[in-house]
Amino acid sequence: MTRTALLATGLLAAAALCALCLGTPNIAPSRLTVLAPGGAADGLEAVVVRDVRLPRLLLALVAGACLGAAGLVLQETFRNPLAVPEMLGVSSGAALGVAAPLVLALTLPGWAHPILALAGAALGGATTLLAAGFGRSPSAVLLTGAAVAAALQSALLVLMVMADQLDLQVIFRYLMGSLSGRTWAAWRGVWPWLLATAPLLVLCAPMLAVLRLGDEDATALGLRVRHARLGALAVAVLLIAPVVAVCGPIAWVGFLAPHLARRLRPDADVVRWLPWTVVWGAVITVWADQAARLALKPVETPVGAWTALVGVPLGVALLRGLRTEPKGGPR
Amino acid sequence: MTLAERATSTSPFRASSTRRRPVLALGALLLAVPLAAVLDLVAGRALSIGETWQALTGGAVDPIAHHLVWRVRLPRVLVALGAGAGLGLAGLILQAALRNPLAAPEVTGVTPGAVLGAVAATGVGLADAASPATVVIAALAGGLGGVGVLWLLTGRARSDPAETAVYGVLVSAALGGLTAVTLLAVPGQLGSVVQWMVGTTEARTWEHWALLWPWTLGWAAVAWLTAGPLMLLRCGDQVAEAAGLVPARARGLVLLCAVALTAGAVAAVGALGFVGLVVPHAALALCGGDLRVALPGAALAGAVAVCGADAVAQLLSRAVTGWGAEHLSIPVGAVTTCVGAAVLLFVARRHAVEP
Numbered sequence: 001m002t003r004t005a006l007l008a009t010g011l012l013a014a015a016a017l018c019a020l021c022l023g024t025p026n027i028a029p030s031r032l033t034v035l036a037p038g039g040a041a042d043g044l045e046a047v048v049v050r051d052v053r054l055p056r057l058l059l060a061l062v063a064g065a066c067l068g069a070a071g072l073v074l075q076e077t078f079r080n081p082l083a084v085p086e087m088l089g090v091s092s093g094a095a096l097g098v099a100a101p102l103v104l105a106l107t108l109p110g111w112a113h114p115i116l117a118l119a120g121a122a123l124g125g126a127t128t129l130l131a132a133g134f135g136r137s138p139s140a141v142l143l144t145g146a147a148v149a150a151a152l153q154s155a156l157l158v159l160m161v162m163a164d165q166l167d168l169q170v171i172f173r174y175l176m177g178s179l180s181g182r183t184w185a186a187w188r189g190v191w192p193w194l195l196a197t198a199p200l201l202v203l204c205a206p207m208l209a210v211l212r213l214g215d216e217d218a219t220a221l222g223l224r225v226r227h228a229r230l231g232a233l234a235v236a237v238l239l240i241a242p243v244v245a246v247c248g249p250i251a252w253v254g255f256l257a258p259h260l261a262r263r264l265r266p267d268a269d270v271v272r273w274l275p276w277t278v279v280w281g282a283v284i285t286v287w288a289d290q291a292a293r294l295a296l297k298p299v300e301t302p303v304g305a306w307t308a309l310v311g312v313p314l315g316v317a318l319l320r321g322l323r324t325e326p327k328g329g330p331r
Numbered sequence: 332m333t334l335a336e337r338a339t340s341t342s343p344f345r346a347s348s349t350r351r352r353p354v355l356a357l358g359a360l361l362l363a364v365p366l367a368a369v370l371d372l373v374a375g376r377a378l379s380i381g382e383t384w385q386a387l388t389g390g391a392v393d394p395i396a397h398h399l400v401w402r403v404r405l406p407r408v409l410v411a412l413g414a415g416a417g418l419g420l421a422g423l424i425l426q427a428a429l430r431n432p433l434a435a436p437e438v439t440g441v442t443p444g445a446v447l448g449a450v451a452a453t454g455v456g457l458a459d460a461a462s463p464a465t466v467v468i469a470a471l472a473g474g475l476g477g478v479g480v481l482w483l484l485t486g487r488a489r490s491d492p493a494e495t496a497v498y499g500v501l502v503s504a505a506l507g508g509l510t511a512v513t514l515l516a517v518p519g520q521l522g523s524v525v526q527w528m529v530g531t532t533e534a535r536t537w538e539h540w541a542l543l544w545p546w547t548l549g550w551a552a553v554a555w556l557t558a559g560p561l562m563l564l565r566c567g568d569q570v571a572e573a574a575g576l577v578p579a580r581a582r583g584l585v586l587l588c589a590v591a592l593t594a595g596a597v598a599a600v601g602a603l604g605f606v607g608l609v610v611p612h613a614a615l616a617l618c619g620g621d622l623r624v625a626l627p628g629a630a631l632a633g634a635v636a637v638c639g640a641d642a643v644a645q646l647l648s649r650a651v652t653g654w655g656a657e658h659l660s661i662p663v664g665a666v667t668t669c670v671g672a673a674v675l676l677f678v679a680r681r682h683a684v685e686p
Contacts, residue, residue, distance in 0.1 A: 082497060086504070143433045146500040147608070150437050151672035153507075154604040157529045158665040168521050176511055251508065305512050312505040316484060316498075 004264050008279050012061075015286040019057040020049060022294055055184045060289040060303075061282040063179070063243045064253055066194060068281020069201055069274065070239040071254025072261070076208040076270055077232040080138035081318060084255040085240050088141070089148035091249035093124025094241045096152050096159075098248075099171050103163045114189055117245035121237045124152055129233055134226045177250035177304030179289050186246045193242040200235050201274070208232065209270045250285065251304045252311025257281035259318060284310075353624040356617040360631035364412065367638035371408045372400070374645035376652060402536070410535040410599050411641045411663070412634040413543040415606060417596035419633020420554055422607030423614060423626060424589040427565040428582050431496050435608035436593040439499040440477035442607075443506035445597035448473015450510050450524055454517040463539045463598070467546075470598035471591070477506055478590045482583075530603030530664025532641050539599050546595040551630055554588040558622040561585055565622075603637065603664050605671020610636050612674070640666040 021027045027035065027045055034041040035049040067085065074083045074090075085091040097120025101108050108116075132144040156175065160168055173180075207228050210218050215225050243250075261276035268276075288306040295301060372387075373380045378396055386392045386400035418436065425434040425441075436442040452469030484498045510528075514521055526533070560581040563571040568578040593607065610633045618628035641663040648660045 082501070087500065142500060143431070143438070143496050146438050146503070147433060147675050148672075150604065151668060151675070154529065154664065154668035154672075157525060158662070158668065160525045161529055161662055161665070168525065172511065172514060172521065176508075176515065251504075302512075302515065305508070305515075308505070308508045312501065312508070315501055320484075 004276075008283060011283045012279075012286070015283065015290060016057060018290050019060070019286065019293075020053050022290075023048075023053070024298065051183060055187045056179055056182055056289070057286065059182050059187055059190065059247060060179055060286040062190060062194060063247050063250060064257070064281040064283070064285025065278040066239045066243045066281070067250060067253040067285070068257030068261075068277045070236040071256075071281070072258035072270070072274060072277040073201070073204065073208065073232050073236045073239070074254065075258055076212060077229055077236075078138055078141045079212065079214075080142055081259070082142055082255070082315060083138070083145070084252065085236065086249060086251050086254070087149065088145035089124030089128045089152055090121045090237060090240055091124075091244060091251075092149045092152035092156070094118070094121035094244035095175055095249050096120045096124075096156055097241075098245050099156060099159055099174065102171060103159045103167060111189065113245040114193055114242040118237065118241040120152075121241040121244065122234075124148055125233050125237050129229065134229055173302060174248040176302030177248040177307070178300070178302045179247050179292070180300045182246060190242045190246050193238065197235065197238040200238065204232055204235050205271045205274050212270065248302075248304065250288075251308045252315075253281055253285055253288075253307050255315060256284050256307065256311050259314065260284075353618040353621060353628070357624060357628055357631070360617070360628060360635060363635045364631060364638070367635045367642065368408050368412060371411060371638045371642040371645070372404055374642040374649070375399075375404060376645070376649050403534075406537045406540045407532050407535045407641070408638060409540045410543060411532050411638045413540070413547050414532075414596035414600040414603065415610075415633040415635070415637025416551065416630040417543075417547045417592040417633070418603060418606040419610035419614065419629040419631075419636070420551055420626060421589040421592040421596070422609075422633075423611035423622075423629040424554055424561065424585050424592075425607070426611050427561050427622065428585045428589070429495055429499075430565060430567065432612070433608070434496060434499070435605075436589070436597075437602070437604060437608065438496070438503050440481045440502035440506060441474050441590050441593045442477075442597055442602045443503045443510065444477020444480075445470040445474035445594045446528060446602050447506050447510045447513070448476065449527070449598065450513050450520070453520055453524070454513050463536075463542055467542050467595065467598035471594040474590050474594035474597065477502060478586060482586075526662060527601035529662045530601040530667065531662040532600055533660060533662070535599065543595055543599045547592060550588050550591045550595070554585070554592070555623070555626050557581070557585050557588065558626055561626075562622050600637075601664065604668040605675060606633055606636055606667050609671045609674045637663065637667065640670070 017029055020032060021029050025045060025048065027049065031041075031045070032049070033039060035046045037050050037054070039046065070090075071084050074085060074088060075081055077083070078088075094117040097116035097118070098113055101112075101116065128141065128145040128148045131148065132141040156171075160171055163171060207223065210221055210223050211225070211228055211232075213221070218225050218228070240254075257280040258273065258277045260280040261273045265272060265276060284307065285303065288303050288310075291306045292301045292303045295306075373383050375383075377399055378386075382392060382396050383400055383404070384390075386396045421441070422435050425436065425439055426432055429439070449466050449470040451473070452465065457465065457469065481495070481499055481502045484502065485495050514524060560571075560576055563574050563576050564578060564581060564585070571578045571581070596603070611629050613636075614625050614629035614632045617632070618625045644661045644663045644666045647666070651661070
């Protein structure tokens with residue numbers, strides 16, 4: 001327990017240091033106190049730390065935390081370890097909601113982006129849920145979700161055909177998930193949503209623990225399974241959409257973080273996994289963002305490419321591991 | 332009842348009905364093919380219907396019209412027909428062999444693999460959009476690679492349709508991500524490749540057709556010959572074994588057919604969405620569950636679907652010209668996606684709800 005906490009804290013601190021000091025220009029850690037917001041120093045370095053690196057670090061942490069938590073909620077809701085946001089049409093829907101006005105050259109105020117993303121994510125997720133008959137069969141949900149996600153992806157591609165070359169680059173980078181050039185404005189668009197969603201997330205954790213028992217037992221305990229699934233999906237959508245609106249659908253964080261949390265605390269239950277999932281999601285994303293910033297300096301790579309690089313092989317390994325275990329819910 | 336068991340009863344049509352209806356349906360589809368082709372021929376923006384007809388029948392028209400009809404429109408129509416037939420067939424084979432009504436080239440790693448192969452080959456300069464042959468080879472290699480990865484992953488679980496499908500989704504997602512990364516590395520290709528990722532019949536020439544038809548015809552013949560084993564596979568591995576079939580071997584052969592057909596189609600027109608997913612359901616509904624009739628039915632239905640969608644896309648492009656967007660041409664993939672997604676949700680709902 002304490003060792004895990006120490007490890008997570010150490011990783012987060014190292015990532016934060018890396019995010020604030022490395023890059024162009026490199027800054028000595030000893031100078032950070034002077035350069036921090038409200039510090040004494042002025043000039044280029046101060047601007048870089050205060051207005052570029054700090055908001056980006058915060059966004060990476062928050063985005064990872066949200067995607068991780070949403071991933072856990074969805075996986076537990078559908079009793080399928082692969083039920084991640086991007087497999088259920090939630091991420092694609094949100095991305096579509098953001099990309100459509102960009103291509104159609106509609107100028108929108110900043111606050112409208114999360115709302116459009118929310119509408120798209122809700123559309124994608126609800127379509128999957130309804131078409132899969134409220135998720136009675138875990139594998140049916142995944143297949144339906146894949147089909148819905150494919151439909152939304154095609155819609156995105158059609159949009160891209162209509163876009164001109166310059167927009168195309170922007171959209172493509174966004175669709176891979178990228179935190180480059182995000183400032184305090186983006187941060188202001190995200191945090192109120194998350195503040196509102198956090199209590200809902202805490203409230204829905206015990207419900208997930210009951211859902212885990214299976215539909216019959218949950219019904220016997222007095223839980224309305226369909227309502228519970230809809231509610232959980234709504235919470236996941238609220239977590240995902242604002243993040244996607246700002247940094248694009250960063251792939252596989254919602255898969256990796258819950259998986260890590262379960263692996264490190266195999267004897268716990270959903271209520272205890274939830275905070276750990278939040279922590280690991282933040283750790284994964286913030287480190288992936290460091291890789292995205294620094295791996296091919298000065299060219300930035302998309303964050304999503306790095307998370308996918310780790311996520312896909314792990315997903316495969318997980319599936320293979322599942323086969324040797326007795327059939328049941330996610331382990 | 333599990334998803335797999337429900338997948339075996341895909342046809343709403345009982346075999347107890349008369350034998351005549353499937354054959355009639357096949358005949359109707361055969362008639363629909365030339366209709367769709369003619370519609371597609373005259374749907375374009377540049378020529379009126381009369382001019383098109385004159386150019387076709389060798390009447391006196393100006394050389395530009397003649398060139399347009401014979402060098403641009405006719406190959407376009409033929410390529411649409413061929414690609415549609417290949418995709419429809421591939422979809423039906425995959426759905427029967429994997430016993431999953433939602434299996435399709437898009438979610439079994441075949442189409443994403445083919446796209447990745449073509450994009451990567453174009454990106455590193457091995458293939459060139461100007462020479463279709465290299466793109467076909469690259470797409471085929473990619474498609475085989477995609478399904479090969481799926482094959483390796485599923486290992487001993489090949490008999491479990493649900494698990495195979497989940498792996499397929501994973502592999503497809505991974506390949507799609509790789510394609511995106513490749514495109515970020517070679518941004519110059521982006522504009523032309525995006526067209527092709529949706530699926531487009533623009534600028535197809537006789538060269539494309541010359542590559543497509545022998546390939547599709549050959550593999551379609553092989554696929555039709557495997558109709559018997561395929562029907563056994565659809566009944567489940569135990570039934571197939573009891574009838575004396577080695578399921579793994581038979582499945583390997585029919586999957587190879589499906590990949591080859593898809594790769595050919597993808598190389599010709601790009602990653603047309605939902606044709607391989609929806610057309611098989613239509614074919615089964617029209618022609619009944621007997622695959623000896625349903626396989627040709629799926630090929631014809633696919634050809635009609637893609638050709639019809641292409642005609643609709645061209646008519647839509649004509650319509651948007653009226654609104655002043657002259658340079659915008661709607662890709663055929665946009666039409667198949669919109670129609671396909673709607674149909675798909677209906678199908679998925681029917682199959683996924685517990686009875």
